[in-house]
Amino acid sequence: MGLAWCAAMPRVVPFYAIKCNPNPGVVRLLAALGAGFDCASLGEVQQVLDLGVSPSRIIFAHPCKRPCDIRYAREHGVGLTTFDTESELVKIANFFPGFKCVLRIRADDPEARVPLGLKYGANPEEAPKLLATAQRLGLDVVGVSFHVGSACKNLAAYSSAIEKAREIFDLGNSLGFSMQLLDIGGGFTGHFDSCGNVMFGDIATTINGALAAHFPPESGVQVIAEPGRYFAETAATLLTPVYGVRDRPDGSGGIKKDYWITDGLYGSFNCILYDGQNPEYLVLRSPELPAIVGSAPVFTSTIWGPTCDSADCVYKDVQLPLLRNSDFLCFPNAGAYTVAGACDFNGIAMTSPRLFYVFSDSAVDALVEGVEAGAKEE
Ligand SMILES: Cc1ncc(COP(=O)(O)O)c(C=O)c1O
Incomplete structure (x- = not known):
C-alpha cells in the first residue's frame, strides 16, 4: 500500500491518520516505512513519540484542541497544527505562540460517506479575517489544509479544494506569511480491484494534475496528506x-x-x-x-x-x-x-480482540530495519 501510494503520488507525503486504527502493528510498520503521522490528541502524539518517531514527522491535525493538547505539543516538540477559528488562534497564542499554523478550509465532497465540513474547516470567505487575526496575534501561518470528507466519491472535490488553497496561499503570502505547506487531508479508499491493484489511479491522476497546475514543484511547496482509511481498511x-x-x-x-x-x-x-x-x-x-x-x-x-x-x-x-x-x-x-x-x-472486552498478525516478508524487513535504525540512533 505504501509503495502504491508513493508510485501514484510521488509528491504527496502520507501522514497516517492514527485515529483510523491506532493498532501498534499498523503504526509501527508505517513508522518504519517512513510515513508521517496525523495526530489529533495528546494520547495519539504520545503513542507515536513512544515509537521513537521524531516530532517533526507529526502534524497535530485537530482544528480545535484542548489546552492540555497544545501544552503537550509544546513540551514535546510537535511544531505543526491546524486551526479554523479565531478562538483557536487565541488559544494557540496563549499556550504555544511558536506553533506553526495551517489554516483548514472547508472543501466538501457532498457525496462523501462521512462529510466533515459541518464541523471543521473555515469557509474560504472567512480566511482573510482569520489570517489578519493570526497576524495581529503574532502567529506564524505556514499553509492550508482541507479534508474533502471520508470515503470521498467525487474526485473533483480534490481539484477544486487545491484551487481554493492556491488562492489562500496567495492571500497569505501577500500578507507577509511564508506559505510552504499544503495538506490535502484524507478521503482515499484503500480497496483493491480484482487484479489486486489499489483502486487509486483516478484520484492520483486528478490530484497530480491539480498540483501541477496550482503548486508546481518549482513553487517549493511541501505537500502532505492525512490518509487513514487508505492504509487501515484492507489491513484487517x-x-x-x-x-x-x-x-x-x-x-x-x-x-x-x-x-x-x-x-x-x-x-x-x-x-x-x-x-x-x-x-x-x-x-x-x-x-x-x-x-x-x-x-x-x-x-x-x-x-x-x-x-x-x-x-x-x-x-x-x-x-x-x-x-x-x-x-x-x-x-x-x-x-x-x-x-x-x-x-x-x-x-465485554471489545476494545481488545484477540489479534493475529500476518506480515509480508518486505514488511518484516522494513520493521527489522526500523528497529536497527532506532538502535543505532540511541
Ligand atoms: C483531520 C482528519 N484527517 C484525516 C482523517 C482520515 O480520513 P480518511 O480515513 O478518510 O483518510 C480524518 C478522518 O476523520 C480527519 O478528521
Missing part, C-alpha cells in the same frame, strides 16, 4: 464466532433465525453507526463441527451483538445459510474506524 479481517442461536416462526409457516456473535455495535461494528459502513460478510464453517453436506438451507436471519442492549443489532433480516454455534462470520476490510471506536460496554 474480523472473525466473530456465533455463540447463540434461536429459531422462531416467521409467520408464514417457516422459521427465522436469530444469531449472537461476539462483536457488535459497541465494538467494531460501531462503524455502522459512525462511519456509515455496511460490512460485507462471509460464512466460515467451524473446523470442530461436522461438515455440512451439500448447500446449507438459507433463512431470514438477524445478527445480534453480545451486549444486553436490544439496539445492539448488526444485521436485521438478512438471508444467511444455516449457522451453528462455533461457526464464524468473517468480515473482510475491517480495519478502518472499527475497533478504534469500540468500547467495553457490559464488561
Whole structure:
C-alpha cells in the first residue's frame, strides 16, 4: 500500500491518520516505512513519540484542541497544527505562540460517506479575517489544509479544494506569511480491484494534475496528506464466532433465525453507526463441527451483538445459510474506524480482540530495519 501510494503520488507525503486504527502493528510498520503521522490528541502524539518517531514527522491535525493538547505539543516538540477559528488562534497564542499554523478550509465532497465540513474547516470567505487575526496575534501561518470528507466519491472535490488553497496561499503570502505547506487531508479508499491493484489511479491522476497546475514543484511547496482509511481498511479481517442461536416462526409457516456473535455495535461494528459502513460478510464453517453436506438451507436471519442492549443489532433480516454455534462470520476490510471506536460496554472486552498478525516478508524487513535504525540512533 505504501509503495502504491508513493508510485501514484510521488509528491504527496502520507501522514497516517492514527485515529483510523491506532493498532501498534499498523503504526509501527508505517513508522518504519517512513510515513508521517496525523495526530489529533495528546494520547495519539504520545503513542507515536513512544515509537521513537521524531516530532517533526507529526502534524497535530485537530482544528480545535484542548489546552492540555497544545501544552503537550509544546513540551514535546510537535511544531505543526491546524486551526479554523479565531478562538483557536487565541488559544494557540496563549499556550504555544511558536506553533506553526495551517489554516483548514472547508472543501466538501457532498457525496462523501462521512462529510466533515459541518464541523471543521473555515469557509474560504472567512480566511482573510482569520489570517489578519493570526497576524495581529503574532502567529506564524505556514499553509492550508482541507479534508474533502471520508470515503470521498467525487474526485473533483480534490481539484477544486487545491484551487481554493492556491488562492489562500496567495492571500497569505501577500500578507507577509511564508506559505510552504499544503495538506490535502484524507478521503482515499484503500480497496483493491480484482487484479489486486489499489483502486487509486483516478484520484492520483486528478490530484497530480491539480498540483501541477496550482503548486508546481518549482513553487517549493511541501505537500502532505492525512490518509487513514487508505492504509487501515484492507489491513484487517474480523472473525466473530456465533455463540447463540434461536429459531422462531416467521409467520408464514417457516422459521427465522436469530444469531449472537461476539462483536457488535459497541465494538467494531460501531462503524455502522459512525462511519456509515455496511460490512460485507462471509460464512466460515467451524473446523470442530461436522461438515455440512451439500448447500446449507438459507433463512431470514438477524445478527445480534453480545451486549444486553436490544439496539445492539448488526444485521436485521438478512438471508444467511444455516449457522451453528462455533461457526464464524468473517468480515473482510475491517480495519478502518472499527475497533478504534469500540468500547467495553457490559464488561465485554471489545476494545481488545484477540489479534493475529500476518506480515509480508518486505514488511518484516522494513520493521527489522526500523528497529536497527532506532538502535543505532540511541
Ligand atoms: C483531520 C482528519 N484527517 C484525516 C482523517 C482520515 O480520513 P480518511 O480515513 O478518510 O483518510 C480524518 C478522518 O476523520 C480527519 O478528521
